[in-house]
Amino acid sequence: MKVVYFSFSGNVRRFISRTGIEDTFEITQDNSTTHIDEPFILVTGTIGFGEVPQPVQSFLDVNGERLEAVAASGNRNWGQNFAKAGRTISEDYQVPLLMKFEVQGSNRDVEEFKVKVGQYNEDYRREKIQSH
Numbered sequence: 001m002k003v004v005y006f007s008f009s010g011n012v013r014r015f016i017s018r019t020g021i022e023d024t025f026e027i028t029q030d031n032s033t034t035h036i037d038e039p040f041i042l043v044t045g046t047i048g049f050g051e052v053p054q055p056v057q058s059f060l061d062v063n064g065e066r067l068e069a070v071a072a073s074g075n076r077n078w079g080q081n082f083a084k085a086g087r088t089i090s091e092d093y094q095v096p097l098l099m100k101f102e103v104q105g106s107n108r109d110v111e112e113f114k115v116k117v118g119q120y121n122e123d124y125r126r127e128k129i130q131s132h
Contacts, residue, residue, distance in 0.1 A: 001068065001120055002036070005043040006056045011104040012045050012073050018110045021117065032058035039068045041098065041117060042089065046074040050084030064093055069120060071098045071113060073105065 006027040007013035016024055025036065032055035040063070044056045052060075060067065070093075072086025083100035090097035098116045101109040 001117060002038055002040040003043060003117060004036070004040045004059070004063075006045065006053055006059075008045050008047060008053055012043055014104040015073065015101070015110065015113075016043060018105070018107075019114050019117075021114070027055050027059045029055050032056075033062050034059070036063055036066065039066050041068055041120065042070045043113075044070070044072055044085050044089070046072055046078075046081070046083050046085035050078065050081035050088070052085045052088055056085070056089075060089070060093070067093050067095050069096045069098045071116075072100050073103065074100060076102050 002023045002025060003016065003021050004025045004027060005012050005016050013026065025040070042056070044053060047053050067089075070086050070089045072083035074081070074083030074085075076082050086097050086100055089095070099109070099112060101113075105113070
């Protein structure tokens with residue numbers, strides 16, 4: 001499964017790099033309206049008081065129907081707004097929030113994400129296919 005990510009300050013980019021996942025696409029201001037033709041999992045940071053970054057929203061405006069799940073980075077100092085962009089996207093697009101992690105994530109967060117991405121088809125997509 002493709003992993004699409006946005007990194008405002010480099011933390012999410014470092015997180016994704018540590019996963020070793022190769023099928024990735026980094027959203028930037030310049031490519032935020034690029035159309036992709038495959039399902040993806042989104043990883044994003046949160047900005048301001050819990051807002052979805054503008055390049056991420058622009059990307060979702062074009063590609064939201066292929067969004068399968070989301071994970072989000074944030075800072076626990078923001079309390080209830082910690083990684084809130086992930087919760088917002090999950091609710092707006094009716095997709096699972098796989099996880100939230102602080103800043104660039106711990107080694108445990110990296111391993112958890114790799115497992116969740118690897119098991120995504122088994123854990124989530126099957127539910128969409130089964131008719132009973």
